[in-house]
Amino acid sequence: MNSADFTLSTPSSAFGGISPSTGAIAIVCETTADVAAREALLDQAMGPKRRKKSSEKLRRGRRPSEGLAFVARDASGAVTGTVRLWDVRLGEGGPAALLLGPLAVDPALKGAGIGSALMQHAVAEAARLGHAVIMLVGDAPYYERFGFSAEKTGSLAMPGPYERHRLLALELLDGALDGAKGTLKAAGRKLKAQELTSAA
Numbered sequence: 001m002n003s004a005d006f007t008l009s010t011p012s013s014a015f016g017g018i019s020p021s022t023g024a025i026a027i028v029c030e031t032t033a034d035v036a037a038r039e040a041l042l043d044q045a046m047g048p049k050r051r052k053k054s055s056e057k058l059r060r061g062r063r064p065s066e067g068l069a070f071v072a073r074d075a076s077g078a079v080t081g082t083v084r085l086w087d088v089r090l091g092e093g094g095p096a097a098l099l100l101g102p103l104a105v106d107p108a109l110k111g112a113g114i115g116s117a118l119m120q121h122a123v124a125e126a127a128r129l130g131h132a133v134i135m136l137v138g139d140a141p142y143y144e145r146f147g148f149s150a151e152k153t154g155s156l157a158m159p160g161p162y163e164r165h166r167l168l169a170l171e172l173l174d175g176a177l178d179g180a181k182g183t184l185k186a187a188g189r190k191l192k193a194q195e196l197t198s199a200a
Contacts, residue, residue: 025080025114027121030069037079038071045104054160055101055137059086062188065098067129070122072105072114081105083118085126085134087189090156091182097133097169098126099184119146123170132176135184137166146170155181 030038042050050056064084072081085098100122105114123146126134136143137158140150148168158167171177 024075025117026073027070027117028073029067030064030071030082030084034071034079034082038082041079041082041106042102042104045107046102050102053137054158054162055099057159058088058099058184058186059084059101059188060186061191062086062186063191065126065131065188068098068122068125070118070125072118080109081114081118083122085122087187088135089185089187090133090135090177090180092185094180094182094185095132095176096187097135097176097180097184098131100134100136101138103138116145119143123147123172127172132171132173133180134170134172136168137162138168139166140168143168152177152180157183159183159185 065087068085070083071079074080081104083100083103085100088097088099089095090097103115103118105112105118123134134148135153135156136148138148140148147170149170150165150168152171153167153169156167156169157164169177
């Protein structure tokens with residue numbers, strides 16, 4: 001299942017207590033037609049410094065993991081949220097994992113549960129596709145609700161500056177992080193030349 005429809009008309013424990021004020025939202029696989037809207041939303045939600053984060057070093061010049069780039073659309077079809085997952089390696093020649101991010105929601109819709117819905121959908125799809133581990137850099141109090149923690153990331157590192165306590169992981173397969181060590185390495189499919197031009 002690559003899409004999920006839900007209505008923000010009543011609070012839903014399945015989607016993190018969604019607020020009643022925003023109407024119907026659909027979570028679907030991102031398409032090339034969503035690129036401009038996604039980039040505008042990320043700029044609005046995260047600002048221009050988003051391109052300087054350590055996570056960006058692992059994403060630059062790469063495509064998201066197959067089947068793991070999602071947008072949330074409102075009833076009019078407008079993009080209201082985005083999340084993407086990327087293929088990485090845990091250290092040089094280490095096991096495969098996913099790096100989640102960025103997760104962003106239209107600032108006007110913060111608190112409506114769209115971010116939680118995107119996270120739950122992304123984690124469920126990653127598990128369905130057989131991935132073992134999802135990594136991210138983020139605030140533990142927010143991501144703990146989805147099962148992420150820094151408990152097993154002490155021997156792992158991001159390329160470039162980051163706050164160690166914000167490197168979090170979720171094992172989709174028990175023990176997948178046992179013995180993992182080293183700096184995360186990009187492992188995803190590379191963008192083609194014309195894609196690199198349009199992504200710049």
